[in-house]
Amino acid sequence: MDCPRCSSPVSTRARFCEQCGINLEKNCAFLHQKALDYYHRGMIDAAVKVWDEAVQEDSGFSKGFYYKGLALYDRGDLQDAVDAFRQALKGEKEPFRVYFKLGMATYGLGDLAGSIEAFQNALEINPGSAETTYRLGLSYLRNSELDLAQRTLEAAVKINPQYTRALYILGMVLSQKGELDSAIDQFQKVVGLSPTYTAARFDLGMAFFKKGDLESAASEFQKTIETNERLASAHYMLGECYRKMGEPSEAISAYVNALKINPRDADALVHLAECNMQLDFLDAAREAVQKAIEVNPDHRDAQYLGRHLNEMTTPHKPGF
Ligand SMILES: [Zn+2]
Numbered sequence: 001m002d003c004p005r006c007s008s009p010v011s012t013r014a015r016f017c018e019q020c021g022i023n024l025e026k027n028c029a030f031l032h033q034k035a036l037d038y039y040h041r042g043m044i045d046a047a048v049k050v051w052d053e054a055v056q057e058d059s060g061f062s063k064g065f066y067y068k069g070l071a072l073y074d075r076g077d078l079q080d081a082v083d084a085f086r087q088a089l090k091g092e093k094e095p096f097r098v099y100f101k102l103g104m105a106t107y108g109l110g111d112l113a114g115s116i117e118a119f120q121n122a123l124e125i126n127p128g129s130a131e132t133t134y135r136l137g138l139s140y141l142r143n144s145e146l147d148l149a150q151r152t153l154e155a156a157v158k159i160n161p162q163y164t165r166a167l168y169i170l171g172m173v174l175s176q177k178g179e180l181d182s183a184i185d186q187f188q189k190v191v192g193l194s195p196t197y198t199a200a201r202f203d204l205g206m207a208f209f210k211k212g213d214l215e216s217a218a219s220e221f222q223k224t225i226e227t228n229e230r231l232a233s234a235h236y237m238l239g240e241c242y243r244k245m246g247e248p249s250e251a252i253s254a255y256v257n258a259l260k261i262n263p264r265d266a267d268a269l270v271h272l273a274e275c276n277m278q279l280d281f282l283d284a285a286r287e288a289v290q291k292a293i294e295v296n297p298d299h300r301d302a303q304y305l306g307r308h309l310n311e312m313t314t315p316h317k318p319g320f
Helices: 030-040 044-059 062-075 078-091 096-108 112-125 132-140 146-159 164-176 179-192 198-211 214-227 232-244 248-261 267-279 281-294 300-313
Strands: none
Touching: 030 062, 044 062, 044 096, 044 232, 062 078, 062 096, 078 096, 078 179, 096 132, 132 146, 132 164, 146 164, 164 179, 164 198, 179 198, 198 214, 198 232, 214 232, 232 248, 232 267, 248 267, 267 281, 267 300, 281 300
């Protein structure tokens, strides 16, 4: 490390500079260097302690508050990070990054009014930040302000048309609003840019499914499985498509695959039973219903199917 006044080399633990004599323990620039050194070596607690010393020496040392906030954020102490960022804002001449991080920390705390305000403040300084615009859109979405979320995410995509995360979340917003065709457009853009974006592929399938376009939905769930074989929900939804298309055999294999990954999926077990019943495989149907009831004794469809299957074994009374 160097002495901040005369630049001669000094040890991390030095209290005074031997060359110029300044008191290093009370020098913010020196303490900041020391804290950064700890921080970059992953010694977060030690770094926070030194930044604390620095801001105690000079309560207007906003860089110290900002970095202390970053370290606290990394450590998961979000409320303390928020407090540090707010202190940092008091003396900061270029507060864009402080507002951005304040937005991230408040969002992490679920304080959406706080994160919306912080991201808005950041965008007033730097309106061209796609990342900040995206984060503001996410905050609106989590706050259930779908129209604002849509407009903001559209703005983020306008800044960066290749911004797949923003396109994906925009698709989610449109899907929640029931605008399925527009949602499908967005999800298709995402998988066009990034074919292995599993979540976008899956939600593209879901949008087709909600629209009733079962063949397109099945094709997207199939592709989802090709990129992530272990995604039980994709196997399950593929089963749903086949079941609704009247293809119980195909549906059975999809449900079986879903259950290999998640054996305690009562819904998959119930639908597996239904498809087996359609094919007159009553033993297989009974087995699946029994498992569903073991997993969830209150499952209404399982209880209903169980009773129905029992009746099917009871011989009809003469004359009935
Ligand atoms: Zn010196």
